[in-house]
Amino acid sequence: MHELSIAESLMSLIVENARKSGARSVIKVSIVVGNLSGIVGDSLKFCFDEAKRSTVAKDAELVVDEVSATAYCVKCETQFAVDQYVFNCPDCGEVVIPSGGQELYLKDMEVE
Amino acid sequence: MSRTIKIEKSILEKNDVVAVRLRKMFSGRKLAVINIMSSPGAGKTTLLVETLKRLAPRIYIGVIEGDIATDHDAKKVEQAGAAWVVQINTGGRCHLEASMVEKAFNGAPDGLDLLIIENVGNLVCPSGFDLGEGHRVMLGALTEGLDKPKKYPGMFRACGYLVINKTDLASVLNIDVSDYEKEALAVNPDLKIFKTSATSGDGMDEWLGWLESLVIKGE
Numbered sequence: 001m002h003e004l005s006i007a008e009s010l011m012s013l014i015v016e017n018a019r020k021s022g023a024r025s026v027i028k029v030s031i032v033v034g035n036l037s038g039i040v041g042d043s044l045k046f047c048f049d050e051a052k053r054s055t056v057a058k059d060a061e062l063v064v065d066e067v068s069a070t071a072y073c074v075k076c077e078t079q080f081a082v083d084q085y086v087f088n089c090p091d092c093g094e095v096v097i098p099s100g101g102q103e104l105y106l107k108d109m110e111v112e
Numbered sequence: 113m114s115r116t117i118k119i120e121k122s123i124l125e126k127n128d129v130v131a132v133r134l135r136k137m138f139s140g141r142k143l144a145v146i147n148i149m150s151s152p153g154a155g156k157t158t159l160l161v162e163t164l165k166r167l168a169p170r171i172y173i174g175v176i177e178g179d180i181a182t183d184h185d186a187k188k189v190e191q192a193g194a195a196w197v198v199q200i201n202t203g204g205r206c207h208l209e210a211s212m213v214e215k216a217f218n219g220a221p222d223g224l225d226l227l228i229i230e231n232v233g234n235l236v237c238p239s240g241f242d243l244g245e246g247h248r249v250m251l252g253a254l255t256e257g258l259d260k261p262k263k264y265p266g267m268f269r270a271c272g273y274l275v276i277n278k279t280d281l282a283s284v285l286n287i288d289v290s291d292y293e294k295e296a297l298a299v300n301p302d303l304k305i306f307k308t309s310a311t312s313g314d315g316m317d318e319w320l321g322w323l324e325s326l327v328i329k330g331e
Binding site: 002004005006009010012013017021023027031036037038087095097102104105106107108109110111112 | 113114115116117118119120121122123124125126127205206207209236237239240241262265266298299300301
């Protein structure tokens with residue numbers, strides 16, 4: 001249950017920032033998750049709903065913004081998004097190494 | 113009235129803060145620390161036991177064993193000659209976290225030369241958690257097939273070192289070790305690779321030599 005640990009870490013970050021900003025409640029939480037980070041958005045949402053109980057974010061909605069890794073083919077001089085772990089240039093088949101895709105951060109929260 | 117607060121902070125910040133603290137402490141003690149990760153059954157414990165049998169007579173080695181449950185591995189490792197062993201049972205969690213390592217290391221004796229952290233057997237989750245180690249080692253077994261690097265690229269890219277284990281079974285499996293190497297390097301061209309058979313002893317010298325070099329450098 002990888003996502004449970006992530007949800008707990010996220011929750012402590014939310015609670016800490018809500019306290020710092022004097023928020024009474026958290027309405028929406030936006031996070032960014034890379035598509036190669038190994039985090040499953042739906043699973044994280046499920047765990048988030050468990051972790052948020054009895055906290056300042058108990059009614060909060062979790063919005064997961066999934067971003068793609070990109071790769072650059074030196075032969076074709078083109079940049080393209082990488083998903084589903086494809087490591088070859090779609091045009092020439094050259095092996096390419098993706099960058100990004102490992103993002104996992106709390107972007108912002110809507111509070112009142 | 114609602115308002116939006118910008119945060120832009122890593123969700124794993126809490127873990128990363130502890131990992132940085134651990135790394136500083138390990139470096140202050142000149143303690144070499146490796147974090148070994150693999151799927152269940154790849155041979156982490158066997159490699160560790162064979163490593164200890166050969167190195168423990170001259171190197172003071174501590175081991176942190178991460179498992180979901182049981183202390184089977186800790187017992188094996190202790191019998192093989194580890195100077196200090198602590199078992200972390202994660203109670204269902206599929207990976208070790210820096211705070212677990214920090215708590216476990218509290219009881220460590222002074223003077224250890226090398227700390228080996230055997231992570232929970234899993235090719236996905238452990239790669240996301242920095243434990244303050246100096247080096248991350250992934251152990252892949254030939255028996256798992258050639259498709260693992262491309263199926264689990266996150267792990268292969270999170271590690272600087274790869275041990276390809278169970279090389280003695282290459283002919284039975286009809287797998288060429290160099291094909292596994294090629295697949296792994298396609299995902300992470302910077303990997304330094306060792307090829308071992310922990311049971312036959314093949315390739316162990318290079319692996320042990322590397323560990324000893326870490327101890328000499330104290331990193």
